[in-house]
Amino acid sequence: MNDFEFNDRQQLDDYIQSKQSTATQRKTANDINRFRTWLATQNCHEPPENISPAQLDILIGHFIMPLKKADDSNYEPDTITSFHRSIERYLTNKNYKYNILTNPLFRTSRAVVAAKRKELKQQGLGNRPQKAEALTTDEENLLWETAQLGPHDPVTLIRTMWFFNTKLFGLRGSDENRKLHWGDVCLKCDENGEEYLEFNERQTKTRDGNTGYTRPFQPKMFPNKISPHKCPIMHYREYQKHRPAETLSNDSPFYLAVCHNRAPGSQLWYKKPLGENSLRTMMKNMANAISLPGKKTNHSVRKTMCTNLLHAGIAPTNIVQLSGHKNVASLNNYATASRNQQQLMCNILMNPTPITSDTVPVNYTSRSPLKPLNKSPLIKQPCTANSHTLSAHSSVYSAVEHTTMNTATDPPTLFAGAVFHGGVFNITVHDGLQTSQNINKHKRRRIIYSDSDSSQ
Secondary structure, three states: OHHHHHHHHHHHHHHHHHOOOHHHHHHHHHHHHHHHHHHHHOOOOOOHHHOOHHHHHHHHHHHHOOOOOOOOOOOOHHHHHHHHHHHHHHHHHOOOOOOOOOOHHHHHHHHHHHHHHHHHHHOOOOOOOOOOOOOOHHHHHHHHHOOOOOOOOHHHHHHHHHHHHHHHOOOOOOHHHHOOEHHHEEEEEOOOOOEEEEEOOOOOOOOOOOOOOOOOOOOEEOOOOOOHHHOHHHHHHHHHHOOOHHHOOOOOEOOEEEOOOOOOOOOOOEEEEOOHHHHHOHHHHHHHHOOOOOOOOHHHHHHHHHHHHHHOOOOHHHHHHHHOOOOHHHHHHHOOOOHHHHHHHHHHHHOOOOOOOOOOOOOOOOOOOEOOOOOOOOEEEOOEEOOEEOOOOEEEEEOEOOOOOOOOOOHHHHOOOOOOOOEEEEEEEEOOOOOOOOOOOEEEEEEEEEEOOOOO
16 A cells, blocks of 8 residues: 555656656756765765755855856856755755745855855846847848748748747747647638637746636737738748648647658658757857847847837737736836947937027926916926927926926926927926825926917
């Protein structure tokens, strides 16, 4: 009976393990092997799960403190944290009684991790120099112009399908594409007879089936009427035509390897499933072929999707519904200014617009007294927004004294980027930070706007 219970438990553990991310399993195994090898150098040959908490806490700290790469260079701070978490995952799988990330018995090793991260940051690490870069519009166009994308041959066609699925469906570049099945992407028609592709999601990193969180809609690809040669529907049909009949079942892998020994003129371009390494290097191979600058990886395409939508002004709440992120805060990594935007900001700072008699800054303080409109001098300030100058007839008039600007609630700042066409606007300016003591202590300020040809 005991043998049966043991075998039955092992069977369940193996099943649970098989459903974990292969990348996470590989990372955990590599890190724990590194830890166990180090333990052997300290004359500790016990497996980590058999070591007492007090001793293990000290051992983990001494392992983390000098941790470096094989070439004696330093790791990034996040990599140090990942080693720590790998040890925790291993111990959890071994039913260790204590969580080294939260239990007070392991406060010393946690403090060592924090100190190590601070030390590496002081050395200038932690700025993610190896992070993937989004594609610029010119770089993406170059991929099409140089036939890295398109229906021209088996290789470019499979790359194009991967590119569309990653950018337009928001799939993660490697893992989610690797799990994709042919039946997960369906060709459908709307009520007007127009075709579109719809994605039916299975398990993903953030939606693993153990929570009620799902996509609010099924992502879709529509025909590209502006650039028909980049139409995803056309490429899907072309890819379907070149697949063997037995690979058109719903459970067949979506990505297939090129059949290099096919008969001349054969329409069957593909055969067995595409290898994981080929999927993982899709973007890297294309970028290297045409010498794109910067670090371009599979994640670059997903990053391009989020960055393009953010820069186009699409609401982040809508973007996460397509990208599959759990919350809007996850988009912060994609909200960075593009290279062109950074250059624009630099140019503005290097070559500021000179102040003339026609462009007198509005000096404002929230504590200055409000004067009657018919007795106050009107201070004229053209409304500007970043590098864009609004209509020459647009002006903002402030019925306040010409005093020193006090806070970021300066009216031109509040209205930066706005275009007005006349009218009176009442705004509320708070005196200092809103707290429980002064949240109701605010003053009203009236900002009068009119066109320059007005009677005022």
